[in-house]
Amino acid sequence: MNRKVRIAQLTCGAEYSGVQKEIYDAAESVGAEMFFPDIALADVERAVKAFGLDVRSADLKLMIARGMALVEGKVEADGVFIGTCFRCAEAAIVRNELRRYIPENSKLPVVSYSFTERTTSGTLLTRMEALTTIARRRALLAREEQTGITMGVDSGSSTTKAVVMKENKIVGTGWLPTTEVIKSAEGAVAQALEMAGLARENIQAIGTTGYGRFLIGKHFGADLIQEELTVNSKGAVYLAGHQRGASTVIDIGGMDNKAISVIDGIPGTFTMGGICAGASGRFLEMTAKRLGIDITELGPLAMKGMGKNVPMNSYCIVFGTQSLVNALAAGSSPEDVAAAACHSVAEQVFEQQLQEVDIKEPVIMVGGTSLIEGLVYAMGQLLQTEIVVPPYSQYIGAVGSALLASGFVQEK
Amino acid sequence: MAKVFIYPATSLILSDLVARFGHKPLGAALGIRERIQTAGVDSPPLQITPEEPKRGLKYAAVEVPSGVRGRMAIYGPLIEEAEAAIIVTDADLAFGCMGCARTDELILFSLRQKGMPILELKYPTNEEEGILFVAAVRKFLTSLPEEGEA
Numbered sequence: 001m002n003r004k005v006r007i008a009q010l011t012c013g014a015e016y017s018g019v020q021k022e023i024y025d026a027a028e029s030v031g032a033e034m035f036f037p038d039i040a041l042a043d044v045e046r047a048v049k050a051f052g053l054d055v056r057s058a059d060l061k062l063m064i065a066r067g068m069a070l071v072e073g074k075v076e077a078d079g080v081f082i083g084t085c086f087r088c089a090e091a092a093i094v095r096n097e098l099r100r101y102i103p104e105n106s107k108l109p110v111v112s113y114s115f116t117e118r119t120t121s122g123t124l125l126t127r128m129e130a131l132t133t134i135a136r137r138r139a140l141l142a143r144e145e146q147t148g149i150t151m152g153v154d155s156g157s158s159t160t161k162a163v164v165m166k167e168n169k170i171v172g173t174g175w176l177p178t179t180e181v182i183k184s185a186e187g188a189v190a191q192a193l194e195m196a197g198l199a200r201e202n203i204q205a206i207g208t209t210g211y212g213r214f215l216i217g218k219h220f221g222a223d224l225i226q227e228e229l230t231v232n233s234k235g236a237v238y239l240a241g242h243q244r245g246a247s248t249v250i251d252i253g254g255m256d257n258k259a260i261s262v263i264d265g266i267p268g269t270f271t272m273g274g275i276c277a278g279a280s281g282r283f284l285e286m287t288a289k290r291l292g293i294d295i296t297e298l299g300p301l302a303m304k305g306m307g308k309n310v311p312m313n314s315y316c317i318v319f320g321t322q323s324l325v326n327a328l329a330a331g332s333s334p335e336d337v338a339a340a341a342c343h344s345v346a347e348q349v350f351e352q353q354l355q356e357v358d359i360k361e362p363v364i365m366v367g368g369t370s371l372i373e374g375l376v377y378a379m380g381q382l383l384q385t386e387i388v389v390p391p392y393s394q395y396i397g398a399v400g401s402a403l404l405a406s407g408f409v410q411e412k
Numbered sequence: 413m414a415k416v417f418i419y420p421a422t423s424l425i426l427s428d429l430v431a432r433f434g435h436k437p438l439g440a441a442l443g444i445r446e447r448i449q450t451a452g453v454d455s456p457p458l459q460i461t462p463e464e465p466k467r468g469l470k471y472a473a474v475e476v477p478s479g480v481r482g483r484m485a486i487y488g489p490l491i492e493e494a495e496a497a498i499i500v501t502d503a504d505l506a507f508g509c510m511g512c513a514r515t516d517e518l519i520l521f522s523l524r525q526k527g528m529p530i531l532e533l534k535y536p537t538n539e540e541e542g543i544l545f546v547a548a549v550r551k552f553l554t555s556l557p558e559e560g561e562a
Contacts (some may be wrong), residue, residue, distance in 0.1 A: 012481020085477030
């Protein structure tokens, strides 16, 4: 049994929001334990002064002092969880600065989150799992080449993807909308195996990821069941041919978005979530449906339009849809509406999530939405950079899983 | 005996001073003890559950951070119960600390709104100020109604 991964907790308001138990539960479910770095009272004022952020709340001062103690090596940890109350401006400043300061001055992986009383251990699970993986499985994550015959299955909230890889090449792919989780996975796997011309018994190792990873992992007897943050980072840099150095991975998913700052294929800081589905692929699906086109046609259509011609704010999916309906009723062209929808989603992700990670080039967009060229264009405009969309980007989770699963081939 | 809300609510020194002069200190110890002693609640370390921030909606609107509302669920009822208050500002962290500056603002406002006797003092920084501080607290507490008078 591995020793427990120790995650330092730097939070303000967690106990009083009633979510401390949820944090403990999330950590425990991934074999980690939370702890509060011990520091002397005298260190608090000294640390705040040295850090240079003159906050008034004492718990925030404590957070700063604990963060500095971790960086200075006075307290040892495997990872850091930074959390503050949602809607607290003072806390958001501290959370943001610590989230930047710790990875810049140490090798500790960090995840930050703003919670409400409605935050559950389930919400925190993927983030804790990623932190634990980075700490515990650095050797596995260092893998840069796929060996043997492996399969990766990504059971996402919208679609299920499967990939078969053989000797560092993708030889089969499968894709289905997620309906019944196991049935969809079986279907995607069958497609991938057929394309590869292989049978299940030829597969030497299996990796699963996505929301349904535990269920399908058990069903397929997977060697690796892994959250999508580390898997997608790995898959993205592998497919983009940029395994060394810094990069940024953006995955606008069907239900939530991931923005990951990656160094040598390993996530450094990351955010996951989004305030509303208005900032996710789901809104683009709705736009396509309202325009009476297939989602695959949305991107090319958006490239022909001018987003600036249509006022749209998809901060909330309901109001975003209302803007959509209003624009069409006012005579806006479908091209302009499509472009505005892409710009709106990109803007939400830019404002809500990309501010939480350090953007370093190359910026790699992955996931199904990376095929919507209007969205990629809008993101590139916002970030003022050329976005890299690697081949097979829609299969990113499955590719990352298949790649990492090959670490288990030799063991067999 | 008067019920005296102490601020910072975690100050053991203030709590002790109030009790020594025969009054009931209303502070964190009282609010948290009630939760620790509630059977069937499993939410360590303070036994505060997501229900507390919801109860805190009585004192602060939903757009106020959950940590403030959770704290107000503990201190709000004590403020309602209070007949007097001692407020010590700019206190050293070791003297007592509430953690959240926004909660502090709301608590102090709520206390001042009640129209009850309030002693507001700055935290002493030397021995001379310390003597004056204790004397002021003593004078205030002795001026409050004793048992049966309140």
